[in-house]
Amino acid sequence: MASPPDTSKTTKLERYNSYIRRVNSTKLLQASSKLLFRVTLLIALVLILFFTLNYSPVSDSSHHIHTTQNFLSSSFYGGGASWEKQVRHSATPRRPNGLSVLVTGAAGFVGSHSSLALKKRGDGVLGLDNFNSYYDPSLKRARQDLLSKQKIFVVEGDINDAELLKKLFDIVPFTHILHLAAQAGVRYAMQNPLSYVNSNVAGFVNLLEVAKSSDPQPAIVWASSSSVYGLNTNVPFSEDHRTDQPASLYAATKKAGEAIAHTYNHIYGLSLTGLRFFTVYGPWGRPDMAYFFFTKDMLQGKAINVYVTNDDKEVARDFTFIDDIVKGCIGALDTAEKSTGSGGKKRAPAQLRVYNLGNTSPVSVVKLVGILESLLSLKAKKHVVKMPRNGDVPFTHANVTMALKDFGYKPTTDLATGLRKFVKWYVNYYGIQSRLKKENDHSDDS
Numbered sequence: 001m002a003s004p005p006d007t008s009k010t011t012k013l014e015r016y017n018s019y020i021r022r023v024n025s026t027k028l029l030q031a032s033s034k035l036l037f038r039v040t041l042l043i044a045l046v047l048i049l050f051f052t053l054n055y056s057p058v059s060d061s062s063h064h065i066h067t068t069q070n071f072l073s074s075s076f077y078g079g080g081a082s083w084e085k086q087v088r089h090s091a092t093p094r095r096p097n098g099l100s101v102l103v104t105g106a107a108g109f110v111g112s113h114s115s116l117a118l119k120k121r122g123d124g125v126l127g128l129d130n131f132n133s134y135y136d137p138s139l140k141r142a143r144q145d146l147l148s149k150q151k152i153f154v155v156e157g158d159i160n161d162a163e164l165l166k167k168l169f170d171i172v173p174f175t176h177i178l179h180l181a182a183q184a185g186v187r188y189a190m191q192n193p194l195s196y197v198n199s200n201v202a203g204f205v206n207l208l209e210v211a212k213s214s215d216p217q218p219a220i221v222w223a224s225s226s227s228v229y230g231l232n233t234n235v236p237f238s239e240d241h242r243t244d245q246p247a248s249l250y251a252a253t254k255k256a257g258e259a260i261a262h263t264y265n266h267i268y269g270l271s272l273t274g275l276r277f278f279t280v281y282g283p284w285g286r287p288d289m290a291y292f293f294f295t296k297d298m299l300q301g302k303a304i305n306v307y308v309t310n311d312d313k314e315v316a317r318d319f320t321f322i323d324d325i326v327k328g329c330i331g332a333l334d335t336a337e338k339s340t341g342s343g344g345k346k347r348a349p350a351q352l353r354v355y356n357l358g359n360t361s362p363v364s365v366v367k368l369v370g371i372l373e374s375l376l377s378l379k380a381k382k383h384v385v386k387m388p389r390n391g392d393v394p395f396t397h398a399n400v401t402m403a404l405k406d407f408g409y410k411p412t413t414d415l416a417t418g419l420r421k422f423v424k425w426y427v428n429y430y431g432i433q434s435r436l437k438k439e440n441d442h443s444d445d446s
């Protein structure tokens with residue numbers, strides 16, 4: 001009698017075979033997962049490379065460029081063909097013999113106004129701005145929107161970024177730089193001293209290094225400051241007065257800028273013009289300045305500190321309206337001679353200038369508050385306090401004879417007229433018209 005099949009053995013064999021099949025299929029699954037993972041990784045890498053090398057911003061491009069820069073490394077600038085086209089297009093003049101100007105700090109107060117004025121007369125303008133948060137960056141973005149409506153492209157980047165600057169100079173043979181990017185503000189220098197060294201000294205040197213090596217070298221007009229006169233008591237302030245007693249680190253860095261300008265002019269033949277601005281104010285102004293935050297605080301019913309000197313004298317400033325300053329900037333650009341060097345070598349002596357751009361009629365801060373009270377139809381809650389020792393000077397007053405003689409600079413806006421224009425802009429921009437006198441709305445506003 002045949003013995004029954006040994007089912008126990010068959011079962012073991014089957015179990016073994018099925019185990020082997022399972023092991024094999026798991027291995028296959030693992031191998032294919034690994035393959036899938038590697039392929040995905042490869043595709044991702046290819047995509048990253050593709051997007052970064054062919055990056056072409058469409059709208060709000062500067063923001064995208066910034067994001068891309070951060071994503072890869074600080075030395076990457078989008079750099080796609082479309083980005084370069086925007087840079088070139090913005091910087092190309094639209095009139096015969098027009099200038100091609102790199103405006104640093106283009107989203108700033110003076111930078112945005114100057115860029116628009118240059119563009120309006122047919123010059124090519126490329127903006128550069130790092131959109132830092134020293135004051136509300138949304139105001140800088142709003143200024144950028146104004147510029148972009150006039151087809152002015154603002155590259156988001158820092159003047160300390162040498163590679164970015166070189167790239168811009170590779171794309172555009174700029175005839176001029178209007179260098180307005182800076183750490184501004186007299187009193188903030190005690191809170192953040194290194195930001196002044198970083199922007200006003202290191203950033204300026206970085207820009208000059210790139211400018212001196214470029215071919216052709218551009219002529220450079222840049223923002224110095226009335227604060228360089230410091231504790232000078234000889235009034236009105238003239239360009240040949242002493243400037244070796246700065247009262248703030250801000251003033252010291254601007255004075256350092258003037259010395260640095262001398263060096264680059266002397267060694268490399270760069271044409272350099274420093275403009276000593278006197279307390280510039282007006283529409284689209286800087287919220288850190290007294291006239292601006294006084295307006296804000298007064299409208300909110302908050303008290304304001306009005307400084308007086310230690311011996312109880314009123315402090316005063318040669319407040320200068322933005323439109324006058326813009327005319328001064330353009331006059332300086334138009335009369336700037338060509339730099340004489342090329343590729344880092346000086347060929348001949350070059351132009352080196354410094355000018356006051358003020359209003360020539362100082363007004364006390366008490367008077368400024370009085371004008372604002374009348375424009376805003378309210379009484380300010382004034383705290384009259386002694387001027388803290390924080391970098392402030394008691395008095396500024398410009399002699400502008402040199403700027404008048406060399407490029408016809410003639411300020412035409414008194415403080416009451418300029419503040420009326422500022423207040424009109426302020427209430428429109430922040431949407432608070434209600435408390436204003438009707439006549440302000442009917443005021444002349446060219």
Ligand SMILES: O=C(O)[C@H]1O[C@H](OP(=O)(O)OP(=O)(O)OC[C@H]2O[C@@H](n3ccc(=O)[nH]c3=O)[C@H](O)[C@@H]2O)[C@H](O)[C@@H](O)[C@H]1O
Nearest residue numbers: 184185186225226227277278279289290305306307315365
């Ligand atoms: O010409 C310049 O080169 C500089 O001008 C500007 O500095 P300043 O002239 O100091 O302007 P700003 O701060 O508006 O104070 C105005 C007045 O208000 C007084 N002031 C100020 C604050 C306060 O709380 N109370 C007060 O009375 C204060 O004592 C002063 O008398 C720019 O900010 C600076 O970046 C630089 O460009």
